[in-house]
Structures are given as C-alpha cells and as structure tokens.
Amino acid sequence: MEDQSDIALLKRLQQADEAAYTEIFHRYWEKLYAIAYNRLRIRTAAEDVVQEVLASLWVRKDVLEIRHLSGYLATATRYAVFRQISRLLPDQPLDNPDVVRQLVEDPDMSHLDFCRLQERLGVEIAGLPEKCRLVFLYSRREQYSNKEIAAAMQLSEKTVEAHLTKALKHLRLRLKDVYPYLSFLL
Known part of the structure; x- marks a missing residue:
C-alpha cells in the first residue's frame, strides 16, 4: 500500500502540491538521515545531505521520472553523501593508487575511508x-x-542479464585495483 501512496504523492508533487512534498519530507527524512549518518558519522553533514536531496526533489519535480520513491531517495542520498565527502576531503583524490592501496591494505579501515x-x-x-x-x-x-x-x-530478462553483465565487466575493468575489496558492494 505504501507504494500506491508514494505514486499518488509523486503525482501530486509534480503538480506543485506542497502538502504532498511535506508528506514525503516527513515520511522519508529519518530514513534518509540514517543512510547519510551511517556513512558520514557527522550529524550536521548528514542533515545537510538530507536537505540537499529533499530540496532537489522539489526543485526538479517537473523533470524527474521516479518509479519507486524510496529507492530513488535512497540512491540520491548515497550520491549526495559522495559529494559531501568530496567537499569534506577535497585534497585526497580517490584516483591516487597510493591512497587506495593504503585504504585496502589497512585492516582497520575507517568508516570514512570505506x-x-x-x-x-x-x-x-x-x-x-x-x-x-x-x-x-x-x-x-x-x-x-x-x-x-x-x-x-519493460525489457526481456535476457536484456536485463546482458545489462548486468556489461555493468559488472565495466566496473571490474575500471576498478581493477580495488575490485576485490569492493566486490561485496556489488
């Protein structure tokens, strides 16, 4: 039933219904905060991430094509966390092999390194x-x-399998230096 409510809320949101936006905000704020805080461990940074995601939902309401609101918001929150980490650690690029090697060889990898x-x-x-x-x-x-x-x-199952194979091949190739350590995320 919640998905049906989400679909109705999304339709109302696209019509600039502020009550629908408020309902989405109240329904998902805590869940999104938990996702952000679990990764950042900084209360204010996690709150900023959730504000960014929910504000973006309102601003982009006319152009977004969302099928599953909870999944969309969770994914948007994860990407916002990545942007927040980049802002918090601008001088330590992840494309530096020495930084990556240090992260994966350290058995006590911190949550922020993860x-x-x-x-x-x-x-x-x-x-x-x-x-x-x-x-x-x-x-x-x-x-x-x-x-x-x-x-x-609206794809065949074979097409879905082909897309998954292509994605995993791409990720293995692009992340070959750390793929064994990230495979549990995939």
Whole structure:
C-alpha cells in the first residue's frame, strides 16, 4: 500500500502540491538521515545531505521520472553523501593508487575511508549508460530480481542479464585495483 501512496504523492508533487512534498519530507527524512549518518558519522553533514536531496526533489519535480520513491531517495542520498565527502576531503583524490592501496591494505579501515571507496564506485556506476545503470541499481541497490527489473523497465530478462553483465565487466575493468575489496558492494 505504501507504494500506491508514494505514486499518488509523486503525482501530486509534480503538480506543485506542497502538502504532498511535506508528506514525503516527513515520511522519508529519518530514513534518509540514517543512510547519510551511517556513512558520514557527522550529524550536521548528514542533515545537510538530507536537505540537499529533499530540496532537489522539489526543485526538479517537473523533470524527474521516479518509479519507486524510496529507492530513488535512497540512491540520491548515497550520491549526495559522495559529494559531501568530496567537499569534506577535497585534497585526497580517490584516483591516487597510493591512497587506495593504503585504504585496502589497512585492516582497520575507517568508516570514512570505506565511504571514499564507495564514492569511487558511485562515480563509476554513474558513468554507465542509462539503461545499464538503472538495471544495475535496481539489482544491487534495490535487490530486485531480474524478472522484477524486466517488468519495471519493460525489457526481456535476457536484456536485463546482458545489462548486468556489461555493468559488472565495466566496473571490474575500471576498478581493477580495488575490485576485490569492493566486490561485496556489488
């Protein structure tokens, strides 16, 4: 039933219904905050991330095509966390092999270091072709089966499998220096 309510809220949101936006805000704020705080461990930074995501939802309400509100907001929050980490750690790029090696060889990797690895993964996922990226995110982040993805995206299951294979091949190639350590995220 919640999905039906979300669909109705999204339709109202697209019509600039402030009450619908307020309902979405109250329904998802705590969940999004938990996602952001779990990765950042800084209260104010996590609050900033949630504000950014929810404000963007309102600003972009006319152009967004959202099928699953909770999944969209969770993914948007993860990407906003990556941007926040980049702002907090601007002088330590993740494309430096020495930084990455230090992170993965240290058995006591800090939570923030783990987030930096996730950020690099997020950048590579964002670089996938649109359908390939969506299939990958539905599969890995939303835990949809291939059959559910095929139905949601109006694709055959074979096409879904092909997109997943392409995404994983791309990620293995682009993240070959840290792929063994990120494979549990995929």
